[in-house]
Amino acid sequence: MDWTFSAAAFLDSQEGWVAGGSPFDQTGYIGHTRDGGKTWEQVETPIETTLTDIYFLDKKNGWAVGQQGMIVGTTNGGKRWDVQTSKVGNWLKGVHFVSPKIGYAVGMSETVVQTNNSGKQWNVLHGGEIASAVGDEETIVFNTVQFIDESTGWVAGVRISPETGGQDGLVQKTTDGGQTWMDQPTNIPDILEDIFFIDANNGWVVGENGIILHTTNGGDSWDIQTSGTEEKLLSVSFADSAVGWIVGGDYGVGIILHTTNGGETWENQSLTEDEAPIISKQQLSDVFTLDGSHVWITGPGGFMISYSK
Template identity: 25%
Template sequence: MKFKFLSGLSLICTLWPALAETSIKPQSAYLLPHAEKSVLTDLVRVSADMLVAAGERGHILLSSDGKSWQQSPTPLQSSLNSVYFVNPNHGWAVGHDASIIASTDGGKSWQLQQFLPELDKPLFDVFFTDEQHGFAVGAYGLFYRTKDGGQSWQQEFHAELANADDQAMLAELKDSDPEGYQAELSSVLPHINRVFANKERLVMVGEAGFWAVSTDGGTSWQRQPEFYNGSLFSVSQSAQNTLFAVGLRGNAFRSSDNGQSWQQIALSSPATLNSVVAADGLVWLFGNSGVIFKSQDDGQSFQLIPQTEGKAVLNGITVGKDLVLATEVGIKTVQQVVSQ
């Protein structure tokens, strides 16, 4: 599992069956002898004894210990950007070609649920509240929802996610030029990069300082005032209810009042940050050029973990005293760095 007001302008369009809408047919991923050394973009813990990583060319990898990895067969070669398991059996992965694949056996096998290469837009993240209800998000406000475990997916256009000026323009177009309204919807909505859930609400972040919250499981969203004008790539929350958001050029922020105000975190590297993970009393930042930061005081200060190999780190989790990382050169382990 990942630890990632509906206005009158919202429009829902049914696009199922998505697999039948393209003349380009998906091809199964190649099973490679060293897939654990390929570009990997996400890594999650599914259960106490199972980790799942996802990455380029449709690769899905499984491990019980973070050391030995096996590739699972998948039905496509599209690069995957995110993987999410709602319980130890049921998981989904999303990526390029607006693709969605699903597993019901803990990641051992995967079924194709959506593949739209002619759309030419990637999905960046996926989240489920239970085995039946979930959504996937991506470029240009791409938003698909399912209420039946992914047997069908419906596209939604959440116009309330646009900025104030664009919302006013959309409201005018909706009455005067319905065709122009639908065309503009797909161009003015922001890229949505990551979703995070806590007990009370969902938070998602994206380009140009975009962030929004939902208190009804993602059915409706409320765009929040920007606290930074660059792209945000990840968001998380600590056990102390401190929110963290990270993005371009080493920009990192924390909020101790549920997002009402944000403070920039001073870091010793300007590398772009890809993920923030708050777990077990520690806060980790993972970024380009091999950058890893660790905080033991709820993000008030961060220590840079020295790395000899300056490859981008996309995500990471702790296994015992070690960090297991998804990087641009595959799985990497940093030993004996997890301590209070």
């Protein structure tokens, strides 16, 4: 089957996981590799809907989320995956854990769910109700979530205001474990797709129209970095405060950006048609950086490209 790989998580240079699904029947997919992504074995757990994101805290504990409020988790290194009750029916787009017990998932309709017991029970902290297709109420979508400890974390996405006909790129921060969230003004209209903090102060967020924002003060202020592209940027990952990658694109084009100076300058490393005639025309969905020497990029068609030195 022609699987789409939406997201990846690697434990070391050889062992990793991908999550995604079938573009034809929306069946979910989790794959496991022990050879750095050259070959993949599908897990046996039947998943009835497409998965969007996957996160491994360590070799034993991992989770994946997706459409229709789907959450699956493992506590034994993927030998067994169990469907967990999220208590929502919304599309969950991002998942992040700060310990084997405490984790968060976010998604459509301003949804934030949290667990204190590895996912045995999830609690709805915010949102969780599927938005009506008709009306003039403000709509918020969270596309990504990251925490640096049990108290401090960020979400990013978009706020759509039908009343004004406008939208705002949205970043919110919590310092109380997701109980309350504070806007961090971005001053841009672009939908934000992914966020990555290397520590409590330094972070990046990427999105539509080639937008890259950078903060050095925990998100209190964000500055635009020049990407050199107007394509949609979907995923950002850093190995340290200097070295990072961003991927994205759209139908017919894939984008890879690389920096060695914290984003002061970004180099376009996109593959040409001569180098990779098929992959060069594919939107790239996720980049996972294990360290500065091991990087994996995923996309549709069940493909993965890797960088190592």
